[in-house]
Amino acid sequence: xxxxxxxxxxxxxxxxxxxxxxxxxxxxxxxxxxxxxxxxxxxxxxxxxxxxxxxxxxxxxxxxxxxxxxxxxxxxxxxxxxxxxxxxxxxxxxxxxxxxxxxxxxxxxxxxxxxxxxxxxxxxxxxxxxxxxxxxxxxxxxxxxxxxxxxxxxxxxxxxxxxxxxxxxxxxxxxxxxxxxxxxxxxxxxxxxxxxxxx
Amino acid sequence: xxxxxxxxxxxxxxxxxxxxxxxxxxxxxxxxxxxxxxxxxxxxxxxxxxxxxxxxxxxxxxxxxxxxxxxxxxxxxxxxxxxxxxxxxxxxxxxxxxxxxxxxxxxxxxxxxxxxxxxxxxxxxxxxxxxxxxxxxxxxxxxxxxxxxxxxxxxxxxxxxxxxxxxxxxxxxxxxxxxxxxxxxxxxxxxxxxxxxxxxxxxxxxxxxxxxxxxxxxxxxxxxxxxx
Amino acid sequence: xxxxxxxxxxxxxxxxxxxxxxxxxxxxxxxxxxxxxxxxxxxxxxxxxxxxxxxxxxxxxxxxxxxxxxxxxxxxxxxxxxxxxxxxxxxxxxxxxxxxxxxxxxxxxxxxxxxxxxxxxxxxxxxxxxxxxxxxxxxxxxxxxxxxxxxxxxxxxxxxxxxxxxxxxxxxxxxxxxxxxxxxxxxxxxxxxxxxxxxxxxxxxxxxxxxxxxxxxxxxxxxxxxxxxxxxxxxxxxxxxxxxxxxxxxxxxxxxxxxxxxxxxxxxxxxxxxxxxxxxxxxxxxxxxxxxxxxxxxxxxxxxxxxxxxxxxxxxxxxxxxxxxxxxxxxxxxxxxxxxxxxxxxxxxxxxxxxxxxxxxxxxxxxxxxxxxxxxxxxxxxxxxxxxxxx
Numbered sequence: 001x002x003x004x005x006x007x008x009x010x011x012x013x014x015x016x017x018x019x020x021x022x023x024x025x026x027x028x029x030x031x032x033x034x035x036x037x038x039x040x041x042x043x044x045x046x047x048x049x050x051x052x053x054x055x056x057x058x059x060x061x062x063x064x065x066x067x068x069x070x071x072x073x074x075x076x077x078x079x080x081x082x083x084x085x086x087x088x089x090x091x092x093x094x095x096x097x098x099x100x101x102x103x104x105x106x107x108x109x110x111x112x113x114x115x116x117x118x119x120x121x122x123x124x125x126x127x128x129x130x131x132x133x134x135x136x137x138x139x140x141x142x143x144x145x146x147x148x149x150x151x152x153x154x155x156x157x158x159x160x161x162x163x164x165x166x167x168x169x170x171x172x173x174x175x176x177x178x179x180x181x182x183x184x185x186x187x188x189x190x191x192x193x194x195x196x197x198x199x
Numbered sequence: 200x201x202x203x204x205x206x207x208x209x210x211x212x213x214x215x216x217x218x219x220x221x222x223x224x225x226x227x228x229x230x231x232x233x234x235x236x237x238x239x240x241x242x243x244x245x246x247x248x249x250x251x252x253x254x255x256x257x258x259x260x261x262x263x264x265x266x267x268x269x270x271x272x273x274x275x276x277x278x279x280x281x282x283x284x285x286x287x288x289x290x291x292x293x294x295x296x297x298x299x300x301x302x303x304x305x306x307x308x309x310x311x312x313x314x315x316x317x318x319x320x321x322x323x324x325x326x327x328x329x330x331x332x333x334x335x336x337x338x339x340x341x342x343x344x345x346x347x348x349x350x351x352x353x354x355x356x357x358x359x360x361x362x363x364x365x366x367x368x369x370x371x372x373x374x375x376x377x378x379x380x381x382x383x384x385x386x387x388x389x390x391x392x393x394x395x396x397x398x399x400x401x402x403x404x405x406x407x408x409x410x411x412x413x414x415x416x417x418x419x420x421x422x423x424x425x426x427x
Numbered sequence: 428x429x430x431x432x433x434x435x436x437x438x439x440x441x442x443x444x445x446x447x448x449x450x451x452x453x454x455x456x457x458x459x460x461x462x463x464x465x466x467x468x469x470x471x472x473x474x475x476x477x478x479x480x481x482x483x484x485x486x487x488x489x490x491x492x493x494x495x496x497x498x499x500x501x502x503x504x505x506x507x508x509x510x511x512x513x514x515x516x517x518x519x520x521x522x523x524x525x526x527x528x529x530x531x532x533x534x535x536x537x538x539x540x541x542x543x544x545x546x547x548x549x550x551x552x553x554x555x556x557x558x559x560x561x562x563x564x565x566x567x568x569x570x571x572x573x574x575x576x577x578x579x580x581x582x583x584x585x586x587x588x589x590x591x592x593x594x595x596x597x598x599x600x601x602x603x604x605x606x607x608x609x610x611x612x613x614x615x616x617x618x619x620x621x622x623x624x625x626x627x628x629x630x631x632x633x634x635x636x637x638x639x640x641x642x643x644x645x646x647x648x649x650x651x652x653x654x655x656x657x658x659x660x661x662x663x664x665x666x667x668x669x670x671x672x673x674x675x676x677x678x679x680x681x682x683x684x685x686x687x688x689x690x691x692x693x694x695x696x697x698x699x700x701x702x703x704x705x706x707x708x709x710x711x712x713x714x715x716x717x718x719x720x721x722x723x724x725x726x727x728x729x730x731x732x733x734x735x736x737x738x739x740x741x742x743x744x745x746x747x748x749x750x751x752x753x754x755x756x757x758x759x760x761x762x763x764x765x766x767x768x769x770x771x772x773x774x775x776x777x778x779x780x781x782x783x784x785x786x787x788x789x790x791x792x793x794x795x796x797x798x799x800x801x802x803x804x805x806x807x808x809x810x811x812x813x814x815x816x817x818x
Contacts (some may be wrong), residue, residue: 021321042320058322059329060308063301097751100783102812110717111625120773121496121528121712128811138812145495150300175301176332176393258482259474296493 013073022056028195029054033133033166036191039184041066050080062148064172064181066188071164073096078112078165085118085147098163102127102138105165109156110142113171118147128169132159132166133194143174153178157189166194206222218405219314220399220424221327224389227426228345233282236387237338237347239299240286241268243408246355264354267414275418278426284344298337302349304388305329309398327398347390350421352383354408381406385421399424451607462572477538477575484539491525491541498526498546498705506701510555511542511562514633516569524562530712532651536565538574549702550709551654551725552647553732555694559637560644561690563630571629573622620674627682640691650728657721688801699735706735707773710742719750737772740765744779759783763796774803778813785816 022041028034041056056066072078077093093115094108106127114122122144130139136158145151151174158167171186172178227234245260276283293297312318313327338347383401388394401421407413462477464735471477492495498504507526512519522540531547542565544558552558618626627644635641652675701707713722723746730739744762747755763780766772781796797813807813 018317019320040322042322057320059305060312060320062308094749099786101785103778103782103809104749106809111717114499114715115717116447117528119712119716122715122807126811127809129815140808147496148300148304149490149493149495150304151297151495173301175297175334176330180332185334192230255478256483258479258486262482293493 019057026191029068029070032195034191034193034195035068035168035188037184037188052076052080053078058181059177062150064170064177065186066181067169067171069158069165069167069169071161071166071194072096073140078109079116083116086116087119096165098160100160102129105138105158105160106140106156109167109169113142113154114144117144120144120147130157132157132189133161133192135159135161135194136144137167139189151175155182155185157192161194166192168192201226203421209346216420221313222397222424222426223327224392224426229280230345232411233280234308234346235282235284237286237340237344237346237390238272238283239338239342239347239349241265241272241350241352242303243268243350243352243354245409248352248355248357260354264352264408264414267408267411268350268352268418270411270416271415274421279422279427283348284340286338286340286347292337294334295337298331298334298348301331302335302338302347302386302388303351305331305395306349306351306384306398309386309395310384310400313398314400327395329395330393331395332393333391335388336390338388339390345390346396349386349388350383351385352381352408352417352421354381354406354417356409380404381417382386383417383421385424385425397425462576464571465518465521465569468521471575476578477572480575480578481539484537484541488523488539488541490538491527491543494527498527498528500705503702503705507544507558510559511566513637514559514563515566516564522566522569528712530709530716532765534561534565536574537569538569538572540569542566542569546712549705550713551729552698553652553693553695553729553734554632555698556639556641556643556644556692557647558698559634560630560641560647563633564626564644565630566633567626567629568618568622571622571625571815573618573626576622577618623674623678624681627678628685631682631685635689635691638692640693641689642683642686643680643693645686648679648682650725652676652679653728654721654725657724659720660716695733706738710738710745714742714745714749717749722746735771737766737769737776740769741772741776741779744776744783746760748779748783755789756783760787774800774807777803778807778809781813781816 019042022037022043024036024038024040025108026034026036039058041058044055044057044061052069052072054068054070055061056068058064069078074097075095077095080094082093093112096108097104100108106124110122110124114120122142125141125143127138127140130137137157139157140154141153141154143151143153152171153174154169154171156169158165158169160166168185168189170178170181172181179188232421243261243265245257245264247257247269272283275281309327309329312320313323313325319325335347381401381403385397385399385401386395387397389396399421401417406417408417449538450464504526508524511522511524515522518540522542525543526549527545529545529547530550531545532551534542534544534548536542544561548561549558552561571674576629592724630644631641634644651800702709710726713725716722723743726739726742726746730736730743744766747759747762760780760783761769763776763783766776767780777796777800781793781800783791784790784796794817797817800807801810801813801817804810
């Protein structure tokens, strides 16, 4: 019976969880990260206050999405509510530890995406140093086949700053959407600026 | 069980009879009179609703509905001066399969993000503006086709036990439970640009693709609003 | 009861209890109102409900054949199909085996003869005899026509709950779903306790007839129960489904009783060598689930069973490195060091050693390990980052 309530809850949540417009130009995410898109995006307004990340999309999250991590603190997972592809009873997602190195942050992000997409086999590629918001950071690419049999590619750019994980991630279909959105994603990643109380 | 069914019906947002189509073009490219369209194998699934409101796939119904739909499309092809080029699943390369899956995922994305009010994307400004990219051309079998058409249809029918529930719920709860629903999508993609140039959604509690006449009526309704 | 998920089909983990109809002996046992078992090569009568069920599954199978989630390594598939062929005997031409990438313990049998084994099950088998027990069990569901029996029971209104998951999956999934997602009638339903008991009994006899130690199926159950008892999330969800079912213990007891004193081959060595390169992928899939205590218990037992020692010690190192609780770093370093000294350790064991040594502030040891890793795997996914640690 819990499943029935889950369905009803989903319907209710959908009703009050609409997409809002993100205009081009600087925009602040949870007063902790600033991004400056050059095109308009759709943003999922947070129906779940506990969800620490935000999602933008151009054509719908099944086709393309930009996932924004505005500084996830120690002890918190990246995903609070699993997607419809995930096991509804998915165990608590792995959480951030300040002692993580770049390989382990990549593993944390990749494992989170894998579990959230229905325990898919996910391949990570080309983990390398970069800068994010002027700080030493890392980036990597990945690909996987969804449980809907569509192939996806993705890229993550981010950094651990003062023990919090900041970053942006593009996930899109290997056909068309990934290549089409990549230039805007690169601009978005380059525009990222961490906001502090002083700034 | 009844509650589940009602919640689901509410979620889908079924009205008594709805078809709503939207196009980004006003007329089809017709180089020699007939518009040349690759027809992807129609995905037709028929179900029987049993007493509990559970859908049981009926493959024998589905198989004959697929035949009726194909015949009906041939008739509509003549009526509307189209040239439909059949495409078989088995002849596809892996990349062609991926393009067809992207087309399908795009069709279901449109169903969700264009028609469900709470899911609408503000950047789309209420219009159907989706693309599957220039790889759409891979769906072409002959260089001469300009478009590809995808048809998805789900038809469900009440079993005897289901009919009893419909009656009982009306009598006991004053609730009108759907006896069966027909849901469908037809989408046309431009093979050069990859843009979805026409899209129609069908959701109604009538229609029957199990018979030749019913399939023809369903195809006509599904292709309502297809640009001339 | 059911999560109604795409790949969540009740198979090996079903219910459990008694009746028998032995495929090997060829006896025509039918359950109370159940259909007679299939004959080799038999197909359902045209226009029957069973024929409809078969063609729905055939459509699903067409999609599964091209799925990105199927293991296709020719040597591995040839080996596993060989095991099934031997067990199925006269039915060998009627059944097809697919290995699906899902890191959970399960196997399923569709009514049309499409058998699926999940990669999580392969990881957990210590030898060929354990896998044979599972395959024999699934073959019995096919020959005894359990799926159509359940479908008919459901339709007559005696067992609506069995199909709850399916109905929801279909109704909520809507138009975007693939045939693989829709045509799961044969898979989503739970079998009855009687059917599971029957399948267990047939599976034991099939394995014994093929020369395997028939008690290995019980050993597999026993270890699975031990593993799930360590599940951090308290045994909910797919992997833990059975531990909340006392019927599983009951089934295990019956299997133990029926196989007591019987012996046969286990073919542990052949199993390990023939699965070859797939084993690292199986371990990595399990590690991705981040159920540290449970995975650690599993890898430890596989290691004690004599499975590929370098790989299992590496896996134990990985669990400790990823969990990173008090003392885990030191333990991880110990496991990695033992792994690289043993046979069969992947290059990643050197990377793991480097990462934990670096975290423990032992720069020289870290550099040595990283250098070794890059020499063994210069094209690694994280090579550029590791190189930056060295400079």
